Amino acid sequence: MRSSVLFYVSYALCLCSGLLCLLFVSVWSSCWRGGFSWDGSALQFNWHPVLMVSGLLVLYGYAAVVYRVPFTWQQKKLTWKLVHAALMLLALILSILGLCAVFDFHRQSHIPDLYSLHSWVGICTVIVFSLQWTLGLWGFLFPCSPLWFPGALKPVHIWMGKAILILSVASCISGINEKLFFTLNGNSSEPYSSLPAEAKFANSLGVLILVFGLVVFGILSKKKWKRPEIETESVHLLPHENSP
Amino acid sequence: MRSSVLFYVSYALCLCSGLLCLLFVSVWSSCWRGGFSWDGSALQFNWHPVLMVSGLLVLYGYAAVVYRVPFTWQQKKLTWKLVHAALMLLALILSILGLCAVFDFHRQSHIPDLYSLHSWVGICTVIVFSLQWTLGLWGFLFPCSPLWFPGALKPVHIWMGKAILILSVASCISGINEKLFFTLNGNSSEPYSSLPAEAKFANSLGVLILVFGLVVFGILSKKKWKRPEIETESVHLLPHENSP
Structure with a gap:
C-alpha cells in the first residue's frame, strides 16, 4: 500500500475513533x-x-x-504552528475544567482529593501538559526566547508530547475502571462482575481510547509522514530554525 | 551533554527504575x-x-x-537477536504465569474472569505480545519465512513493540488502582481515601512504573541510539536483510 494511502487510512481511523470516544463517553455520562x-x-x-x-x-x-x-505542507508552517498551539490550548482548558468538575464535586461531597493512583497519574498528566504548552509557546512562537532554545527544546518537546499521550491513556483507562467499580459495586443491583450493559459499554469506551491512542502514536512515529523541512520562509514570529 | 553520556544516564535510569519496580511490587505483595x-x-x-x-x-x-x-554493536547481531528473543520469551512466560495465578484464584473463589476494563486491557496486551513474539520468531529468526517477510514485518514489529509497552503501562496502572480500592475499601480500617502507608507505597509503585515506561520509550524513540546498520555479516539464520 502506498505511504500516502496508508496515511489517509490511519488519519481517517484517528478521526473516527476519536469521534467514537467522544460519542461513547457522552452517552455513558448522559x-x-x-x-x-x-x-x-x-x-x-x-x-x-x-x-x-x-x-x-x-x-x-x-x-x-x-x-x-499533507495538504498543510503547501501552506506556511507558522499558520499550522498557531493552529497546533490553539488546539492544544483548548485541550488544556477542557482538561482543567474537567479537573475543576471533580474537585468541586469532591468539595461538596466531602471526599478527599488526589488519593487514588488514577488521580496521581491524571494530575501529573495535566501538570506536564501545562509545562509542555508553556515551554512550546516560549520556544517556538515567542520572539523573546534565546536563539539556541528552540533547537534544544525540539527533541524534548517531541518526546514529552508522546509521553503525555501515554499518561493520558493510562489516566483514562484507570479512571473508567475506577468509576465502574464505584458505581456498579456501590448500590447497583447488577455488580460490575456480572458485566451489565453499562459495564460492556464503558469497557468498550476504554478499548476505543486504546485504539485512538495507538493510532495517534503510530501516526506520530512514522518518519515518512513528517512535514518535509524544505521551506525557506520564516516559520517563527522571529526567525528560529526549529519547530516541533 | 554528549549523546553517548546521555544514553548511559538514560540506560542507568531504565535499569534502576526497573529494579525499583520489582522491589516495590515484591514488598507490597509480601x-x-x-x-x-x-x-x-x-x-x-x-x-x-x-x-x-x-x-x-x-x-x-x-x-x-x-x-x-553500544557495546553490543561490536558483536554479531544474531547473538543479540537471540538474547532479545530469549528475554522476550521469558517475559511472555512470566506474564502467562501471572495470568494463571489470577485465573486460578478466581476459579477457587468463584469470581468471574475478565469483566473489568483492567482485565480486558491486560488480556489484550498478553495476546498482542504472544502474536508479536511468534511473528518476530518467524520473520527474523526462522529460515522458512519468505524473503519479503522480514522487511514488511520490521516497521510493524517496531510499532507493535511500543504499543505493547503502552498497553502494559495502562494495564499495570489500572490494576494497582483496582487492587487498592478492593483491599483498602473492603475490610480495612483505613480506607484508600485516608491514604494509609500501603496506599502511598503502592501509588509510588505506579509512579515508578510510569517513569520506567517513559524512559524505555524515550530510549527506543531516539534515532541516534539505534544500532548502526553497517555490518555485512549474516544477521539471520538464513540471510535476511531486515531485523528489528
Whole structure:
C-alpha cells in the first residue's frame, strides 16, 4: 500500500475513533449516569470523564497530528504552528475544567482529593501538559526566547508530547475502571462482575481510547509522514530554525 | 551533554527504575498483602502483580532496549537477536504465569474472569505480545519465512513493540488502582481515601512504573541510539536483510 494511502487510512481511523470516544463517553455520562449539571452533585462529576476524554485525549491527539496532514505542507508552517498551539490550548482548558468538575464535586461531597493512583497519574498528566504548552509557546512562537532554545527544546518537546499521550491513556483507562467499580459495586443491583450493559459499554469506551491512542502514536512515529523541512520562509514570529 | 553520556544516564535510569519496580511490587505483595502461595487463596493472587510487573513490564522493557547498548554493536547481531528473543520469551512466560495465578484464584473463589476494563486491557496486551513474539520468531529468526517477510514485518514489529509497552503501562496502572480500592475499601480500617502507608507505597509503585515506561520509550524513540546498520555479516539464520 502506498505511504500516502496508508496515511489517509490511519488519519481517517484517528478521526473516527476519536469521534467514537467522544460519542461513547457522552452517552455513558448522559444515559447511564444521569446527565450533566454544575451544582456539586454527582451530575457535576459527569463532566469529568467527558471533559478529560475530549480535552486531554481526543483534542490533544488531533492537535498532535495536525502537522502530518499533507495538504498543510503547501501552506506556511507558522499558520499550522498557531493552529497546533490553539488546539492544544483548548485541550488544556477542557482538561482543567474537567479537573475543576471533580474537585468541586469532591468539595461538596466531602471526599478527599488526589488519593487514588488514577488521580496521581491524571494530575501529573495535566501538570506536564501545562509545562509542555508553556515551554512550546516560549520556544517556538515567542520572539523573546534565546536563539539556541528552540533547537534544544525540539527533541524534548517531541518526546514529552508522546509521553503525555501515554499518561493520558493510562489516566483514562484507570479512571473508567475506577468509576465502574464505584458505581456498579456501590448500590447497583447488577455488580460490575456480572458485566451489565453499562459495564460492556464503558469497557468498550476504554478499548476505543486504546485504539485512538495507538493510532495517534503510530501516526506520530512514522518518519515518512513528517512535514518535509524544505521551506525557506520564516516559520517563527522571529526567525528560529526549529519547530516541533 | 554528549549523546553517548546521555544514553548511559538514560540506560542507568531504565535499569534502576526497573529494579525499583520489582522491589516495590515484591514488598507490597509480601509485606502488606501477606506473601505468596499457590493454593487458590488470596496469597496466590499476590503472584499476579509481581509476575505481570516482572514479565510484561520490566523484563519486556529491558529486552526491548537490548540492541541500543553500544557495546553490543561490536558483536554479531544474531547473538543479540537471540538474547532479545530469549528475554522476550521469558517475559511472555512470566506474564502467562501471572495470568494463571489470577485465573486460578478466581476459579477457587468463584469470581468471574475478565469483566473489568483492567482485565480486558491486560488480556489484550498478553495476546498482542504472544502474536508479536511468534511473528518476530518467524520473520527474523526462522529460515522458512519468505524473503519479503522480514522487511514488511520490521516497521510493524517496531510499532507493535511500543504499543505493547503502552498497553502494559495502562494495564499495570489500572490494576494497582483496582487492587487498592478492593483491599483498602473492603475490610480495612483505613480506607484508600485516608491514604494509609500501603496506599502511598503502592501509588509510588505506579509512579515508578510510569517513569520506567517513559524512559524505555524515550530510549527506543531516539534515532541516534539505534544500532548502526553497517555490518555485512549474516544477521539471520538464513540471510535476511531486515531485523528489528
